[in-house]
Amino acid sequence: MTGIRDLLGVDLPVVAAPMAGGPSTTRLATAVGTAGGFAFLAAGYRTPEAVAAEIAELRAGGHPFGVNVFVPTPVPVTEAEFRRYADRIAPEGAPYGLDLATADRVADDDHWDGKLDLLRREPVPVVSFTFGPPPAAVVRDLRRAGSRVLVTVTGPEEAAAAADLGVDGLVAQSGAAGGHLGTFTPAAPPAPRPLPDLVRQVAGRTGLPVLAAGGVGGGRDVADALAAGAVGVLVGTLLLLADESGTGRTHRDALGDPARDRTVVTRAFTGRPARALRNRFVERHDAAAPLGYPALHHLTRPLRVAAAGAGDADRLHLWAGTGWRGARAAPVADLVAELTRPL
Template sequence: MRNALAELFGVELPVLAAPMAGGPSTPGFVAAVSAAGGLGFLAAGYQPPAVVAAEIDRVRATGRPFGVNVFAPSPVPVGTAEFRRYARTIAPEGAAYGLDLSAAEPVEDDDHWAAKLDLLTRHPVPVLSFTFGLPDRASVTALRSAGTRVLQTVTSVPEAVAAAEVGVDGLLVQGAEAGAHYGTFTPRALPPAAPLPDLVRAVRAAAGLPVVAAGGIADAAGVRAVLAAGAVGAMVGTVLLRTGESGASQVHKDALADPARAGTIVTRAFTGRPARALRNAFTDRYDGAAPLGYPAVHHLTRPLRRAAAAAGDPERLHLWAGTGYRAARAAPVAEVLAALASG
């Protein structure tokens, strides 16, 4: 296992930090993970290419291995009438911050896909992972030829086989317990949930590629379980959100520690794509009303979520969290990673 980790990533600690878009995975956070002997990933999702380039430069200057995660286009279009119905439904939430959500128009984009691929091909990074969809074989070949290890997030055996066919170096196998967005290629029909070790075994058998396991891993026992199933490493996210180096908002950190929180829910209320979050007033009110529609719903609610974060309002904020969120603690990244790898 250690030989595979060293060959793939240039690290020995069998714990990787998940890319967490929207704030948590800052350059400082990624550098702290790498300094502790693990592998951290910058989250290029939602970021303009110039910002991604600047963050890469900051982490590259440390001289340590790191990765970058990119959202591959996998649009889930939403009809204009359905979009406007939902915008009107949630409009009272925006009114509290002077936002007229009912006037929003649907925005469909590809998150600067071509520009990010161009950047990462011309200025290669050590490790690059893709989520939501597959890059084409030519792009994977170009990235690998430039010296980058290419990984693909998958949530099922069919996705793993498809990823192997485009020539990636390894797979990030995401289980149903993971926080934030499901990386599935088919958000309209989520794959059947399976215990993460079982999914790891099935994917390894079908695809024949090195596997990193993610989803609900919150302690050393969870790490041991996926390594015993054949993964070369475990990827964690939620358990690192409360660390001092995490860029998560204070309101998010506080919510993770709030004993009154009633667990997690898989919802499309915030972005139009299934994602696991702590339950709050927004998910309780609107989960049943939210349409599938990514990225249009994401762009609709983004101003509201930014305003809520600035105001310290956890009830209108996307509190992404995996099922192991109660294990998240306020401690240095290095301490948390060492505890996870202690088995």
């Protein structure tokens, strides 16, 4: 049976999940590697040049690592629906002098070709994909170049489709996960199920090594996912407050704010379902938000940047998984030690 060492080249079954938008830093990845775990860099929302610089830095550090890429699987939104939503949220931008009502409906592929060129040219130990299955030729090329290739799946059907591509393993992400759900069908995300059940279903369906992700709130959850057959466990939210993570101040403060009482899956910020701490923006707009990615991501981005800078947690996407109460500010070495204590 493939174990964590065969798949990722490390011995500790704790993996720092890719977290685009700031939290994933080379410092965080290095600290996780030094602690004996494995870490992903997040290529999402970054230029190929920026990703190349991070890869060079991690390579020099000598620990194995992975790079996570968004597959361009756009979720369309009509101009009429987009305009309706832009009009609706326009008052949110007014305090920051932003004119959201006239924003363009932007479509982009997050530098897909440039990132793949980079990963083919300068192979990294592991490449993972989310937001859908990558083309089979991409999987083949990256594996030929020497990388292990993983795909995030949220249920057994997606797992079977990814297995058909010839990938090395799967990230089984439950709906309890913080941030975007990696589902291939954003209009109909899979029914929530406990992480150990998802691991059993995905591993049973494919026979591939599975990394579990979603809702981990402490070492007990790690142990349960491993007992269900996972070879390792991705941890995202629990690392958001780590000293080495790049999580912004407003997000950090909200995670520690006892008044924040729940997480919800919402498309209000980006047009794709993602789990976040409930805040006023979600309360006001979630029910009216259309699907539409990356159009809604680009629409709300200036607002979120302004809100983050102003300490305005009620207009910011506060990505968090259901285990967020277990997050605490500490060096990564301590957090990883806690997570592996029950093993």
